[in-house]
Amino acid sequence: MADKPGKLVRSSKTEILELPPSCVEFCPAFPSYFLVGTYSLQQEHENAVPDDADAGSDPERDVLPVTPKQPQSRNGSIVAFRLANGDVTHVQTMPQPSALLDLRFSPHEGRRDMCAAVSSTATLALFRLAPNKEQPLEHLNTMDIAAMSSGEIEPSPGEEILFTSFGWHPSRADLMAVTTSTGHVYLVHLATSEGNWSLNAEPLITHTLEAWCVVISPGLNFTRRPGEAQESGNYSFRVYSGGDDSMLRHRTCVWSEDSFTQSSTACELRGHDAGVTAILPLFVEEDGHELVVTGSYDENIRLFSFPPFGRPRKLAESGLGGGVWRLNLVDLDTVANQSYTWRARILASCMHAGVRVIDVLRTVNGEDRFEILGRFEEHKSMNYGSDLQPGSKDRLSIVSTSFYDKRLCLWEFEMA
Secondary structure (H helix, E strand, C coil), X not given: CCCCCCEEECEEXXXXXXXXXXXXXXXXXXXXXXXXXXXXXXXXXXXXXXXXXXXXXXXXXXCCXXXXXXXXXEEEEEEEEEEECCEEEEEEEEEECCCEEEEEECCCCCCCCEEEEEECCXXXXXXXXXXXCCXXXXXXXXXXXXXXXXXXXXXXCCCCCCEEXXXXXXXXXXXXXXXXXXXXXXXXXXXXXXXXXXECCCCCEECCCCEEEEEEECCCCCCCCCCCCCCCCEEEEEEEEEECXXXXXXXXXXXXXXXXXXXXXXXXXXXXXXXXXXXXXXXXXXXXXXXEEEEECCCEEEEEEECCCCCCEEEEEEECCCCCCEEEEEEEECCCCCCEEEEEEEEEECECCCEEEEEEEEECCCCEEEEEEEEECCCCCCECEEEECCXXXXXXXXXXXXXXXXXXXXXXXXXX
């Protein structure tokens, strides 16, 4: 058997958590701290999955949210850790009444100590991290889908709605998008951190099965066709989402004053052989085409070019050996050199295959391709969450987790 590509890396520290970890992220305001969200399905239900379930089983069917015949009981927690001098220290555990499926810190200046989390009961919660306090993680507010939609969206008797993921708007601190187990993507307006959040009850995008991931693109000039003027007060952006229907869907939106309008119908991109589980926009080229990387249950990572209008085009594809659940941008270099015209480095959480450090680049000859630089394979079950410590340059400090075995690993990767 041929050797796998990329350098095999070993951990420097491993811990076993109390509950299965579903997501992890470092705090950009305090880079020594990171949070882990956990997801536990209560065992009294006959469909519950034991913690030591076969790591080769289908994760989308036995771990992550589907719409079961009866509502199921789940809980979770947010666990705060500190990474300093090569050691991981537990700081705080905050139990949660519902299981967490995603958590992300705000990317906005002055708010990078604030973290949002979404749960198995369709709640959105906001927290603040303040390391100078004895209990540094502070809960600010929680609202569910019924309250945010003013009662327009509520589960029917015997039904449940789960928030599966969310994405912050990259430049507007008061906007985000969330996905649901019912296949919908909604926009949410956060008027203040303390509450009064509103969810537009009309879905922005609809998938035919569970919606797994969403991202709001930082590219802004999608709504103006040649010759059209930008209306005063209007602010445009594009939303991408991936679902279990193997579709990557996208829609262009306009924010006008204090409300959103939809400027185009939702478009769909075929070309994935299973659910689309991760989306990472890279940058907009000079010709207006946006480069977007996707991950899928079909174990492939892909690069697409999305024009301002018209059909996107696949530029490159590579197999990673496991379902590509999450993609984190390590760094992006758009300054051409003798080897490439641009290059992005990515950290990929690849479920049963572990973690990959990957380059995607365009050579000086115009070829787009992926290169696997490193592999971490000590996880004994599904790797859903990985992140790198902010400020890592020549040597990346990475924390990765795995679900059934409740494992948290610290490892380092030397950059070439």
